[in-house]
Structures are given as C-alpha cells and as structure tokens.
Amino acid sequence: MAPKTKKKDRVGPPLDWQAPHGPVTGALSATTGALALATTGAATGMPPSWALAAGAAGALGHGLAAVKRRLPGRTIATRASTWLVAGGWTTWAVATGPLSWTALGSLATLGVGIGAATASAHLHEEARDLEAAASAEREMARQLGAERASIAAEWTDRVQRVCNVAITVVGVEQWASGAGYSIDAQLPPGGTTWDAIARCSPALSGDARLPHGCTATATPGIDQGRVIIDVTTRNVLADETAYPADYSPLSLLTGIPWGYRSNAEEILVHLREQCALIVGPTGSGKTNMVHAVLAGFARCTDGLTWVIDLNAGSAGLPWVRPALGVDGVTPGVDWLAADPGEAMAMLEAAIRLAKARKVEYQQLMADANTDLLPISSQIPQVMLVIDEGAEILASPDREMRKLGEKILEVIRIARAMGVRTVLTALGSTGTVLGNLMIRREAKTRVALTGGETEGMDLSKMFPGSRGLRVDQAPYKGSGFISTPTKPAGLFKTWRITPHQIADIVRATSDRHPTLDAPSAKAAGRVYAERWNADRIAWIGTSTPTPPAPPALPAPGPAGGLNLSAHRNQQPSAGPGTADEDALAKLFREQIDAEFATAPEPRPGPKAEPRAASGLNLSAHRDQQPPADTDAGAKDAALVLIERAGKAGTGASALARQLHPDYGTARSTVHEWLQEWVQSGDVIKVGSGTKTRYVHRSQHTPD
Template identity: 65%
Template sequence: MAAKTQTVTHNGLALDWAAGHGPVTGALSATTGAYAVATVGTLAHMPPAWALAIGTVGAIGHTATGLRQKLAARTIGARAASWLLGSGWTTWALATGPLTWTALGSLAVIGVGMGAAARSTGLYEEARELEAIAAAERQVARELSADRRAVAAEWVDRIQRVCGITIRVLAVEMWPTNTGFTIDAELPAGGTTYDRIARENARLSADARLPHGCTAAASPGIDQGRVLIDVTTVNVLAAEVPYPTDYSPLSVHTGIPWGYRTNAEEILTYLREQCALVVGPTGSGKTNMVHVILAGFARADDILTWVIDLNAGSAGLPWVRPAMEAGTGRVVRPGIDWLAATHQEAELMLDAALRVGLQRKRAYQDLMAKANTDLLPISHDIPQIMLVIDEGAEILISPEPEKRKLAKKILEVIRMLRAMGIRTILTALGATGSVLGNMMIRREAKTRVALTGGSTEGMDLSKLFPGGTGLRIEQAPHKGTGFMGTPESPAALFGTWRILPNQIRDIVHATSDRHPYLDAISAKAAGPEYARRWDSARTAWITDYRHTEPDTDRPAPAPAGDAPASGGLNLSAHRTTTAPMAPDEDALAEQFRREIDAQFATTPEPGKPETPVRPGLNLSAHRAEQAGDSAAQQAALTLLIAAGPEGTGASAIARQLDRYGTTRQTVAGWLKTWTEDGTAVRIGTGTKTRYVHRQHAPDGPSEG
C-alpha cells in the first residue's frame, strides 16, 4: 500500500512529514541527528567505533545507489563524504563529549558544508538532466533532418542546373499528408526574384521525375528575398474525393471552402468584398463546382443565395426540389433563397438586388457609424446576398437585347453594392479575351477558378491569371481539377470535391433551420417580387414537368368537360406527330377550351359569376380584350400547340381562322405577344420565320 502523506496543522503552520529534504533541511536533519546520537550515546556509554561503522555502511550504500542511478561522481562523492563526516564527528563526540563549544561549532561547520555540497550537486544534476534531454533531441533532429538535408542538397543542385541560380535552403517542411514538402530558401543577391524559379515549373518537375499531376511550384516567401517551393510527390488530384460530410456552420467572414490544394489543404474564399469568376468548358466539372459553391453558401448562417440560370434553372433546381417534396415531416426551406430561370425572373431579381442595396445605403448609416466602418456589418440578422449567375460572363458579352438588359443590371450590382453586402459569382465556358474583356470583371473578380479538365481550347490561363507563371493545362487533366487563385493564395493547382444529388438533399435538410431571413428593411425594398418568389404561379415550371414527359402508361384523356385525372393541365390530346390539323379543328379547339375551363376556370360564360382562380397556371394573358376575339385567340393557340416541334407561321394560322374573320396582322400580334411572355419561341427570320409552342421548343418548356 502506498504511503499516505500526513499533514499536521499547528498554529496555522502546515507540516508535511512525508516531503523530501532540500539542501537546508537535509543538512539540518543530518547535524541534529548526529548530535542526538552523540548525546544519547555518551549517556549510555556507547562504544565510539559503532558510530564510525554505521557511517561507513551508509556511505557505501549511498555510493551503490548513486551508481545505480547513474549520478555524477561529484554527487556520489558528496553524499559519501557527508556520511563519513557525520559519523566521524559522532565518533569524536562520543569519545570527548558533545557538550562543548568546540563540538557544537564543528558540527555547525559540518552542517553548512553539507548544505552547500547538496545545493551544488543538485544544480549540477539538474544541468546534467537538461543536457541529456537536449542531446536526445539533437540526436532525433539529426536523424530526422538527414532526409531533409539530402532533399535540400538535391534541390539546390537541381535549381542551379535548371534555373541557373544558387539558392540557400533554410528549411524543408514535410507535409503531414506525406504527399510532398515545402522548401524555404534564400535567393541569391543581385535582385533575383522568385519568378526565376516559378517560370521553370515544368522543367523542374521533369528533372525531378515527378509523377503526372505533380509540380514544383514556387511562390513568394516571407520577404522578397525568399522563395517557397511546394513540391508535390503524390498526385492527390487524380482520385475523386466526395464532398465532406461535415455540415458545420460557416460564415462569410471566416471563409467558404471551395476545394483543396495538392497538399490536401482546404482553399477558403473570402467573399465579403470580392466577386468571383469560375471558368470551365463543357465536361470540366463546372456544374459540380457550382454545386460545391452553393453547398458552402447553404452552410453559412449569414448568406442568402440568389441563383440566375437561364438554362432551365438547372443549377438551382437540386437545391429547391427537396423543399417541395412531400412527406418530410417538417418544413424544409430551399437551399437557395431565389431562383430565376427566365429573363423576366432574372430582371425581377436584379432589380430587387439594386433596390435592396440602395435602401441599405440609406437605412443603415447609423449602424455603420456605431460600428465605425464604411462596410455594412454582415450578420445573421443582416445577411449577405450572393448572386450566382451561371454562364453570367456570356450574358455580359451577348448581343441579344434581353441579355444586354440583364448585363447592364449585373454590372450595376457589381459596381455599386460591394459595401452593402451584395456580391456576384459568374461562370463562363472559357477564359477568352471576349469573356475577360470587361474591366469591371477583371477588377472585381479577384477570386478566379479555371477548371480545365485537360481542355486547351479557349483556356488562356495567362488572361485569367496575369501574374501566374508556370501554369500548364496538362497539369490538370482530370475532371474537377484546374487552377484557382485568390488574393490570399496565388494561382496554383487545385481540385474540388464531388457532390451528388443525394448529398445536396442531405445538405438542404441539415441546413434548413440555419438559413437567415432577409432583414426587414431589405425585404421591404425588395418588394412583392421578392415576397412572392415561391408562389405557385411562379414555380409551377419546377413541378409541371411531370405533365409533359412522354408516358406510354398514361391513361386515355378524360371525356370532354371533365378535369384531367392528374390534377394539372392535360394536353395529351393535342400532341400529335401527324400532319397539321384536320378539318375537325373546331372540335379540338372546343375540347382545349373545356379542359382549361374545367381545370383553371379562366373563361366563364357571360352572365355567370366568375369562379375564383386557384393558385397555379394563369392563362389570363391569353384572353383577348374583347369577347369576340377570345375564341379566335384560343383557336390560334390550339393551332400553335398542334403544330408540334415543326412550328407554324402567322399566315398558316390566319388561313385556318377565316371563319373568325381574323387577319394575318392580328395573328402576328398574338404571336409577338406570346414570344415576349415565353408562351412561344420564334425560330428563323424573314420568310422562314416560324413559331413553336414552349412545350415543343428545343430547350423544353419554360415559364411564361
């Protein structure tokens, strides 16, 4: 059983009788013990030789113990001498008597000598122990640095051979991932810069016989006379890495992860004041990169994401659909805050963003003054708005009138709303002069990504990364890999994670309760267009795809006058691959009107009260101002639908509407209106102009 420490308290003084002795207490204990033995021994007539024998045994025992503990010779000698001196004094005192001033004075001198010797040997042993530890550490360092010294010598020779300069290696740091190392070196005098090494990236990699996808990338060091050389020895970009399953909260202030470097470290983007540009040709993984970006924004608790994708909204749909699925058991908010898939919706979004930014400038002056900043303090209560515009760079250079209107508004958002926390992320299909020709984009988009996927066409890295040297597309041949540069990290190889629809759904559910709401001041400025962004009339295009997909198992159409069994508009009776309408077009038009009336109640009979319109598709735009033209316009729309993917023209429709007395000019006006609101798509020009209904258009249905 271990000895217990007994502490006795007397008059407030705690005495620990199990504590060890120091130089003073040890000497005091030895001298008082020797005096006590001499006094008692004199009274008991003890033979003096016994004290000398006991001291000799003690000296021999302490010597053996010191040798076993590998103590210094001076320590062993000091302890043995203390025993011999103490026993020698005791023997002399027993022979002559301890009660003399000579005996007491000599004992005091011996005690002082014991204490000094104990203090000296204690310091010496402590120094020996520290030196032993330091020697062991130096030995470990020598063993660990043997490889580093070999690496340093090898790369000094290689850089001299390839670049023609002699560097002095200060340190070599092995990466924890065991995928490479970093060399910290001092450049030679004479104004040599790190660019001399950075330009020879490919030649250095070839000389080192690095695997494909591995590089020797040079970057600035701690000062302009130093250089850091990152040497990758394992191609971590070759393998597909899934998006991390850690959905912990993020913030625009702490950075959003977009990918990882060749040393497996995450790359964080800081977008409080920056815009971003992501470039990638078809098949390079650009869409996946957009989803990775949206995943980071969804995890942030101070960011609202607005997405513009004129390609049927495909970039944002996976982040919206989980919120529209039934059977989740709880309310799930979309992973993005607004989705625009048409020019009209995109204009509403951009106009709302401009109003929000201008209103924030006026309304939050007191808040910025209190925080002593000229930037709006972004938080969960006042979130940042990130506008993600898929192929937005192409919108900026498009000659189409509708896209030019959008481009003007996008540039206004970029130029005016930095301080108010509204930033943009544009994507593009290539890094060309036309895409990067806008000075606003080059100045504001300081975070830039080039996903190459091995494609060299239209990927001029020197235009996207003007300061980057030694960047070669063949270094990133894999899908989802490329180059990324930020103000905090120079352009270099990187890879992005693979994210799949199931994980997107998991992220939407995991982060639903975390999304902020637009602050009241901004929401009021955004207006009803923002408040009604998820109305069924404006989101029907997301779920109505079920009614237009080919389905061989679809039951026969319901009888005339009955609502379709599917609960939505059933146009299966009007889909035909045969030629144009037959003489029974009146019956067809009548059935079409009955189906509209049964489902949406948009054409009430005169004199009857109008049935309340249920939320959903609104066809009021297709009703003519005069009752007499309503039937003709509906018949014209029916003819347009029946024409199928081949389409038809104003003259062809007018010829079949003779009984209504409708002229070609009237039909042309309807077609123009339908083209503007998205009901129809115009194909061709001049005499070859034809119109195709949106459900037969090459790009598929889109909302009107």
C-alpha cells in the same frame, strides 16, 4: 445525520497525496517520520534494531525503483542515503531517547542535509534531462541540416543550368504534409526577377524528375530580390478527398474554404469585396465545385445565398429539397431561380436592396468610420451564385441580354453594400472573358481543367502567370486558382455528395441569418413570397409528367395556308401510322383555318396567277429540298473550316462556298460560327474585317 460536505463547499488548498516531494517537503517528511517512529518506539520499548532494518529496507526498495526508472546515480545515492541516515538516527534515538536537545538538534541537522542533497540531486537530474533533449535536437538538426544542405546544393546547380540564374539558397522548409518543400533563395544582383525562374517551371520539373502532377513553381519572395520555389514531390491532387465533416460556423470576413493546394494547404477565399469566376468544361467537376462553394456559404453566419440556374435549377435543388416538408429545417440557399422570370425578379430585388442600404445605413457606416457596410448576422451579405452566368452575359438572346445587364448592374453598384456574385462558365474563352467588368471585379478566379484543353486559354484566365499547363491538372475537380493575395497555382476541390449536402442543410439550418428589415422591405413581396407553394410547385415533382397535347379545334372553312402539296404523299407503313396521319391532318386543317394565305392554285399547264389575299409561298412550291439540307450544310461548313488549315476562313468566304449546293445565307453561317466558337469547336482569330475562324484541330496557341 449531518449532510455530507460537497467538494465545491470545501475551503483551503486541495491535497494531492500522490504528488512527488521536493527538497523541503522531502526533508520534512523524512525527519518528522523518523521523530514519530523514535518517540513511539521509545515509549513502547521497541527494539532499536527494528528501526535500522526498516531504514535498510527503504533504502533497498527506493534504490531498485530508481534503477528501474533509469534515474541518475546521484539521485539513487541520495534516496538510499536518506533512508539509511533516517534509520540510523531512529535506532540511536530509540536507545537513548528522542526528546533530548541533542537528539532534536541532530535531527534538524540531518533534515537540512537531506534537503540540500535532494536539491542537488534534482538540479543534476534536470541538467541531465536538458542535456539529453539538447543532444537529440542537435542530432535532428544535424540530420535535417544535411538534408537541407543537399537540397540547397542540388537546386542551386539546377537553377543555374536550366534558368541560367545563380541563386543563393537562404532556407529550405519541409511541408508538414510531407508532399514537398519550399526553397527560399536570394536572386543575383543585376536586375534578375523571380519570373525569370517562373518561366522555366516545366523545365525545372522535368530536370528534377518529379512525378506526374508534381511541379516546381516560383513565386515572389519576401522582397523583390528573393524568390520562393515550391517543389511538390507527392501528387496530393490525384486522390479524391471528401468535403471535411467539420460544419462549424464560418464568416465571409475570415474566409471560406474552397479546396486545397498541391502542398495540402487549405485555400480560404475572401469575398467581402471581391466577385469570383469559376470556369470548367463539361466533366471537369464544375457542378461539384459549385456545391462546395454553396456548402461554405451555408456554414456562414453573416451571409445569405441566392442561386440562379436556368438549367432547371439543378445547382440549387439539392440545397432546397432536404428542407421541403421538414419542420424546423430551412433550405441551404435563401432563394432559388430556375427560369428567366424568377431570375429577373431576383436581380431586380438585389438592386433595390443595395440602393436601400446606401440610404438606410449611412449613419452606421459613419459611426464605424468606413465606406463599406459592416456586415454581420444582423445585416448579412448576399452572395449571388449564377451557374453559367458568364454565358448569360455573352448570349445574343434578347431575354438573356436583359438578364446580363442586370447582373452587371449588381456587380457595379453593390460592392460596398454587401452583394457579391460568383459566376461560372464552360470555358475561359475570349467570349466569356471579353467583358471588362467581369475581368476587373472577379479577382478570385478558378479554372477547372480535368485534362480538357479545348476552350481553356489559361493565359486569358490568369494574365501574367507563366508555366500553367492544362496537363498539370488532369483529374476531375482539379485545376488552377488565383486570389488577390495568391498568384495562380494548382489546387483541387473536395468531393461532396448529395447525402453530405443533406447533412450540411440540417446541420446549418439554425445558423442562417434573416435579411435585415430595410433590405427585406426593399426586396418586396417577390422576396417575401419566394417559398410560396405556387412558386416552388415545380420543385416537388421528381419526374414531371409531360402535359397532354391540347385538343385541336374542329376544322374551319378553307381559305388559309394550304399544305395540300404534302397530302398526296403515301404514308409509310408501321405501327401508329394511322394515328399520326390523323393528327397531322388535324394540324394542317387547323393551320388552314387560322392563317389567311394565298389559295392553292389548281394544277394546269398554264394556270393564270390569281390575286393573293395573304402569304404567297408559290415561289417555293417547285423546290423540294430534303429534310436534312440544313444539317448537311452545317456539317459541310465545319469540314471546309478544317480544310482551310491554320490560316482559317471568314464567314463571307464560307457562305460563298456553301451557297451553290445548299443556298445557305451569310447570316446563317455567322450564327453557326458563333455557336462553334462558344463550344470551342472553332477558334476565333483577329477582329473586324480581319476576323478568321480556325478549326480547333488546326489551331496552334501562341
């Protein structure tokens, strides 16, 4: 038995027996069918009337089908006539003979006529359909035109009344999301600019009676004489939207999604050359935003993510733990530092990496005719995410200052070589934004407000932007974002959960590139051994057990620091008091044994001072300040600042007020003031000798 012919082995055009007939194929089908039936009927002696009955039945059936499909009358008439004419010719041919020249010539003539009639019917039917579609479009355009004309007239009048600017609306575009529309308007001659309308954004929103959370925002138009007014009519920021389930590959060159704007448009952030700054107070959704950023980086095929989080590595742990002990799964971040030592090693490795690339890839950049290293999956970019990195830069601590210097060096030297940073901070204050390098390089800026007003100076975060108010974004995860190509505007990031983070880690595990050989060599062993068991042992313990207190050595001979002034105090009764007293006694004896200090003088009315052999604290022995003196002074200082009102007070004046009751030094007061400025409890006004500190409840923003 011969094998069956497979479809892919067949030659010739495929035949579709269900395809509709055109004018030519329809005419051929009708004439050949009639000739075949007439020849067969004449040869077999078939009654001629049968052919006429068949033609009449075909005409009736096709006519009813065409009526049911609501075809034009011309098409119905053409199909019915074709069946009747074919049936009539067949009846005549059966009776007289189908193979005569007369019969064949008349059949050919009928075929030409059927083809012409069918073509005419098809053209008429196509014209009818086109006219119906055009009529529907005209009706829709009429309706949209009326709506747009109404919107144009309404906003022309509103801008004239509120802003005193006579605009001419050029176009109105409805957003695909249905959340609002954009108005393209021509500015009047005479030097009026778009920001004349942007300054009136709150007034325009109120005049239009927009829902809470909806705004009317003005941005530059196609040229300096045009303005775009984006009007939000439905607050999409109020809804919590999950991070998209699409984990498809991304590239740093084409943009990373960070959230969506008030018109539901997705925001793509380009960080090949730019750094980013994300600020947000506690409870604003900043940690969730960091995870959304890390999710985008994890999906990249040309980037590696290094994370520094000195708060126990909490920002990077969810991206590492799903890969621990799982074969074939790599962490979602390439390196995680949770303490200053590991962070310093990471930053130094990044600096060595950037310098090595400057030398190694000179020929590659020359071949590409660019001064920017062409990043790819073979030469990935390193994205350095530093949680609360802006606070590290502003910290007075010596160790933190060294880390801050390394961060600034990375920002300064590594742009062209593909190392960029994403810093976060708790607030957009002058302390955070005081560094020129951060302001200059962090062109992508995010301010998550969550309704928090303290420490959120949007004018410092987005200089030049007008009409931005914290109360416009009261929802967790919402705020304002600006990029080099887009001015500051409302946005919201997606909600991402730990389970989804684990899914992303698994879905993108085989996508992460490896560091190129010259960069890996420059990074050194500290990079190669970053996932060694001893380096990540702290990650595997879910609930660390506090270490047992070290065994105290046996008490040594007396002669050191003597705390006998506290030994005659009666311990308070209560559970565990005896054990606590014993431990305290051992602690005092250890101090006496370790530190050489002045011996304790014997009590007496006129005890003569003896030569001290060490630290002498006898000047303070008669002073017994309460344990909470320092805390009381700190509370009193905050009250004094609040009482100073809007004028505020200085550090020296505050120290003079506190010293009689608490003995507080000016240096201590200065430390408190810096702490309060960072937390937002106190606002620093002025500089140098004119520096004043105003309580947040008394401060009125300029």
